[in-house]
Amino acid sequence: MSSDIVVKNTEMDYRKDRPKAENPVKVMDLTLRDGHQSLFATRGRTEDMIPVAELMDEVGFWALETWGGATFDAMHRFLNEDPWERIRTLKKYAKKTPFSMLLRAQNLVGYRNYADDVAEAFVDRAAANGMDVFRTFDALNDYRNFETVVKGIKKTGKHFQGCICYSMTEPRMGGDVYNLDYYVAKAKELEAMGADSICVKDMAGLMAPYDAFPLFKALKQAVKAPLHLHSHFTSGMAPMTHLKAIEAGADIVDTCMSPYAYRTSHPAVEPMVMALLGTNRDTGFDINLLARINEIFEKEIVPKYRHLLADNKMSIIDINVLLHQTPGGMLSNLVNQLREMDALDKIDQVYAELPRVRKDLGQIPLVTPTSQIVGTQTVNNVLFDEGDERYKMITGQVKDLCYGLYGKTAVPINPEVQKKALKGYQRGEEPITCRPAEVLEPELEKARAEIKDLAKDMDDILIYALYPVTGKRFLKWKYGVEPVPPEVMPRSMEDVKAEQELVVKAKAGKLTEKKEKIVPAMSENLRKFNVLVDGEYFEVEVEDIDGSPGIHAVRQAVPPPRPARVAPAASAPARRAAVVSAPKEPAPAAVDDSGGTPLIAPMPGMIVGLDKKEGDKVNEGETILILEAMKMENALPAPISGTITKVNLGVGDHVAKNDILCVIAP
Ligand code: CO
Numbered sequence: 001m002s003s004d005i006v007v008k009n010t011e012m013d014y015r016k017d018r019p020k021a022e023n024p025v026k027v028m029d030l031t032l033r034d035g036h037q038s039l040f041a042t043r044g045r046t047e048d049m050i051p052v053a054e055l056m057d058e059v060g061f062w063a064l065e066t067w068g069g070a071t072f073d074a075m076h077r078f079l080n081e082d083p084w085e086r087i088r089t090l091k092k093y094a095k096k097t098p099f100s101m102l103l104r105a106q107n108l109v110g111y112r113n114y115a116d117d118v119a120e121a122f123v124d125r126a127a128a129n130g131m132d133v134f135r136t137f138d139a140l141n142d143y144r145n146f147e148t149v150v151k152g153i154k155k156t157g158k159h160f161q162g163c164i165c166y167s168m169t170e171p172r173m174g175g176d177v178y179n180l181d182y183y184v185a186k187a188k189e190l191e192a193m194g195a196d197s198i199c200v201k202d203m204a205g206l207m208a209p210y211d212a213f214p215l216f217k218a219l220k221q222a223v224k225a226p227l228h229l230h231s232h233f234t235s236g237m238a239p240m241t242h243l244k245a246i247e248a249g250a251d252i253v254d255t256c257m258s259p260y261a262y263r264t265s266h267p268a269v270e271p272m273v274m275a276l277l278g279t280n281r282d283t284g285f286d287i288n289l290l291a292r293i294n295e296i297f298e299k300e301i302v303p304k305y306r307h308l309l310a311d312n313k314m315s316i317i318d319i320n321v322l323l324h325q326t327p328g329g330m331l332s333n334l335v336n337q338l339r340e341m342d343a344l345d346k347i348d349q350v351y352a353e354l355p356r357v358r359k360d361l362g363q364i365p366l367v368t369p370t371s372q373i374v375g376t377q378t379v380n381n382v383l384f385d386e387g388d389e390r391y392k393m394i395t396g397q398v399k400d401l402c403y404g405l406y407g408k409t410a411v412p413i414n415p416e417v418q419k420k421a422l423k424g425y426q427r428g429e430e431p432i433t434c435r436p437a438e439v440l441e442p443e444l445e446k447a448r449a450e451i452k453d454l455a456k457d458m459d460d461i462l463i464y465a466l467y468p469v470t471g472k473r474f475l476k477w478k479y480g481v482e483p484v485p486p487e488v489m490p491r492s493m494e495d496v497k498a499e500q501e502l503v504v505k506a507k508a509g510k511l512t513e514k515k516e517k518i519v520p521a522m523s524e525n526l527r528k529f530n531v532l533v534d535g536e537y538f539e540v541e542v543e544d545i546d547g548s549p550g551i552h553a554v555r556q557a558v559p560p561p562r563p564a565r566v567a568p569a570a571s572a573p574a575r576r577a578a579v580v581s582a583p584k585e586p587a588p589a590a591v592d593d594s595g596g597t598p599l600i601a602p603m604p605g606m607i608v609g610l611d612k613k614e615g616d617k618v619n620e621g622e623t624i625l626i627l628e629a630m631k632m633e634n635a636l637p638a639p640i641s642g643t644i645t646k647v648n649l650g651v652g653d654h655v656a657k658n659d660i661l662c663v664i665a666p
Contacts, residue, residue, distance in 0.1 A: 005247055009278040021282035026062035026252040027269060028100060028228070031297075032090075033065040035260035038232065040308040042074035045490055046086045048301045052257075053093035055293050059285055061097050062252055063133050066090055067126075068101030070368075072109035076463055076474040080488040083109075084459040087130040098132035098159070104368070105138040106145040106437050110466045111369045111631065113405060115440040116148045118447075118465050123152030125459055135230075137163035137201055139370040142407030143189055144435040150193055159197070161228065162190030166202040167365035167410075168325055169355075173211035177363050177410050183215060184222045197226040197252065202241070203367045204327035205234035209244040216248035226251040232266060234328040236317035239267040246281060257290070259297040263309075263316050264328050270294075303496045324351060330371040337379050337630050341603050341657060349382045357381060360417045361401060362409025369631075370406070373397045376632040384602065393602070394421050396626065396633035404432040405439070424623075454479065596663035597640045601655045605629035610651050612662075616644050624662060627655070642666040 009019070031052075036044030049066075056064060067087055075081040087099065106113040108122050123134070134153045138145040141164060153160045164186045169175045183200070190198050200207075200215065207215075212229070219227055229245045231238040231254070242253050254266055261268035273285045310332065318328045338344045357378045364370045377391075377398050384393045400406065402413055402421040422429045432439055447465035448455070454475045455461045463471040476482040505511050609626030612618060618638040627634045646663040649655060 005276075006280050007278055008280055008282075018282070018284070020284055021276075022280045024284050025246055025250075025272075025276060025281045026226075027272070027283055027285070028063045028065055028252060028254050029056060029059070029061045029256065029269065030065045030254050030266055031056075031257045031260045033067060033069060033071060033100075033102065034254075035256040035265050036305070037070050037074075038265040039260060039263060039310075040305040041310075042070040043078060043305065043308055044071075045079055046081060046089050047490065048304065049086075049090060050093055051300055052293050052296050053090055055289065055296070056257075057094035057097050059097075059289060059293075060283075063098040063100040064094060065100045065102070065135075065254075067099065067131060068103055068109055068135070070109075073467065073470075076467065077470045078488060079490075080474070080477055080484050082459075082474075082478060083463070084125070084129050087126075091130045099130055100133035100135055100161075101126060101131050103134050103136045103149060105136050105149055107139075107369070108149075108466060111372075112400075113145070113436050113440065114466070115443040116437050117442045117444040118462070119148045119437070120152050121444060121458060122462055122466075123149050124156065125462060127153070127156035127158050129459070131158065133159040133161055135161045135163060135199060137165055137199075137367070138407065139165065139367050140364055140407040140409060141165050141186055143186075143193060145407050145437070146193060147435065148437060154194060160193075160195055161197045161199050162193060162195035163199045163201040163230075164190070165365040165367050166200050166204075166207055167367075168206055169363055171325060172208060173215065178365075180214065180218055184218055187219050187223045191223045191225055195225050197228050198223060199228035199230055199252075201367075202229070202231040202238075204325075204330075205232035205236075205238050205321060206325055207231055207241050208237055209240040212241045212245040212250075213248045216245045216250050220249040228252040228254070230254045232264060232328075233262045233316075234264045234318050235321040236319075239271065242267055242272065243275065246276075257297055258294055259302050264318070300493070303493065304491050324354070326354065327366050327371055330366060330375050333372065333630065334375050334379060337376070341379075341383060343383060346382050350378055353382050354378045360414040361398065362413045363411050364401075364409050369397070370401075372631055373401060376630050379630075380634070391417055391420055393634055396635065399425050402431060403427055404434075405436050407436055408433075451475070454481070596645050596665040597642070598660040599624055599636060599639055599662050599664065601627065601657055601659040601661055602636070603627070603629045603634075604657050605634070605655060607649050607651050607653050607655065607661075608633060610647070612644055612647070614644055614647050618642065618644060618664065627661075636661070638664055640664055640666060 008021070032044065032049050036042060067083070071086070072083040075083045075086065091099070103109070103123075103126075106119055108114055108119060114122075126134070134149070136146055136149060136153075143162075146162070150160055164183055166183075167178050169177055173179065187198050198219070200219075216227060216229070227250050229242060229250050229252070231241055233239070242250075246253065253272070255261065255269035255272055256266045258268040258270050269285070270287065270290055273283050273287055273290065276282050318331070320326070320331050321328050324331065334350055335344070335347065338347060338350065354374070358364065358366070358374050361374060361377070364374070366374060373395070376395055380393045380395065381390060386392060399421045401409075402418045403425060405427075418431065422431065427439070443465055444461070447468075448461050450468075451461060451464040451472065454472065455464060456479075460475055460478075463474060465471075467474075473482070477484045477488075502511070605627045606629075607625055608628040610624075611626075612624045618624065618641065620639065620641045621637045623635040624638050624644070625636050627636055642664040644662055645665045647661075648659075648663075649661055655661065
């Protein structure tokens with residue numbers, strides 16, 4: 001069949017009973033997964049999907065994407081929702097349209113490779129709970145990471161959609177790595193694995209329309225499986241790219257209902273329906289039905305999520321993506337990370353370092369989790385490298401990547417960087433070349449033994465196996481062992497209305513502002529205190545007025561070094577206030593009263609591992625503890641050789657930049 005698009009009927013109206021097109025474009029709706037993941041930090045709740053589920057089932061979508069990606073994590077962590085329950089609930093309302101999920105291959109719905117036994121159980125349970133299409137991708141496009149899950153998908157008789165992550169090293173498709181031959185070869189590999197359909201996953205919206213055309217033409221010739229395009233709007237190109245891909249023969253495209261479309265999300269379905277109306281590729285969708293669904297979203301659902309929109313920018317396009325060929329989410333992560341470290345002025349250095357780090361690490365595609373791995377290492381290099389020495393602080397994840405734990409990179413890793421990363425690496429200094437999961441011990445029985453009676457079935461065990469800390473906490477909420485905290489409760493339309501009324505009042509000038517007090521001149525009796533509230537430091541000036549002390553001024557202050565103290569247990573109440581010290585002058589950082597050399601936190605984060613304790617002897621450079629920042633682990637080495645005289649913090653504690661973590665005496 002020719003793939004040219006031809007207008008067949010110019011007198012066509014919107015009726016849903018219009019003549020069927022010869023080769024209708026199939027559409028997968030992403031509103032209920034990638035849509036709210038892209039716009040609203042994955043916070044969409046099942047109760048807000050129910051009002052539209054029955055109607056969406058009537059549209060005629062090829063599939064509804066309802067699960068996977070970050071939803072499993074967000075649901076049990078932030079929403080107090082059982083991820084498995086969402087599939088079963090939505091299935092009651094949308095009975096006809098297949099459900100699709102995004103599966104990160106051996107990473108499942110987490111951020112690392114899990115052992116084969118966990119992967120097998122996960123796919124089996126996802127299918128049993130109602131998943132029909134398994135859209136599977138690997139961040140490195142290393143399909144050895146597909147082997148276990150694909151076996152599982154095939155065993156359950158479900159649809160295996162194989163993805164190729166779309167990546168580039170130049171402003172347009174081509175170059176030595178991600179060229180046409182690369183994509184054709186990957187598609188053939190997927191077909192050989194039994195892919196029921198093949199998807200090009202353009203997670204950053206990098207694909208240009210005139211690259212999509214030759215790409216889909218070539219893929220159409222190379223493989224028989226239906227071709228699917230997933231592209232994000234972020235750069236603004238996606239609607240044009242979709243159209244050119246359709247012209248080249250793409251069978252299925254991804255869209256969102258318009259209230260969940262555009263920005264970092266996806267093209268909207270409605271313009272696509274109208275663009276193809278009356279052609280040989282007419283979707284056949286009823287535009288009036290789509291309008292009814294939109295109205296429900298606009299009136300009843302979106303108001304609860306609006307506040308989660310990441311920015312208030314006028315432009316809905318991120319042109320930085322066009323400038324740097326880097327995912328939008330990754331760019332905003334980098335900015336946040338630099339801001340946390342008071343180093344936002346180094347953003348241009350970060351943009352310059354990013355392609356170098358990516359090249360050193362084998363030109364890997366930038367998608368979860370590799371975008372975080374490359375991004376954090378880039379920031380570390382910019383902040384901590386000195387003189388000629390590069391890669392001074394290598395994250396644990398970069399070490400794993402160099403070891404081969406994520407799979408094979410597109411081109412070999414820079415051998416010098418690899419050697420440095422693997423020096424003293426716990427699994428071995430020699431990288432592996434086998435399928436990564438082959439070096440992983442089974443995990444399921446261990447998880448079952450650890451979680452004991454708190455897990456009632458395999459679904460519970462998997463929540464814990466994938467997310468030990470937050471998963472266990474969720475199971476305690478689920479079974480009433482611990483009360484559900486208010487921050488994971490849903491936001492009601494009443495809350496939204498109350499807020500909107502306040503805004504209206506404020507705009508009408510009916511909210512009165514408290515008058516600022518006139519600050520009296522400071523006297524010599526003024527004393528300064530540094531106060532710690534909830535992990536934030538304030539400088540408080542206190543003055544004796546008529547015999548009673550009054551607070552004079554409170555300013556947020558740079559944290560002074562803390563005197564050594566016993567770390568509070570991880571479960572200590574989060575709200576605590578402590579007067580720390582009352583210095584006349586702020587004490588210089590990195591000095592300890594005992595005369596030892598302190599280990600200073602180079603960045604804010606959480607202690608996730610403590611290899612040493614008080615009294616231990618250490619050699620300079622030996623790892624003392626692991627600090628997690630932006631989901632990446634950083635091993636902090638001993639600054640000198642000697643004996644640890646103090647350890648100020650424990651596992652689970654949050655630290656600020658420049659905190660003294662421990663002290664070593666020579
Ligand atoms: Co996506």
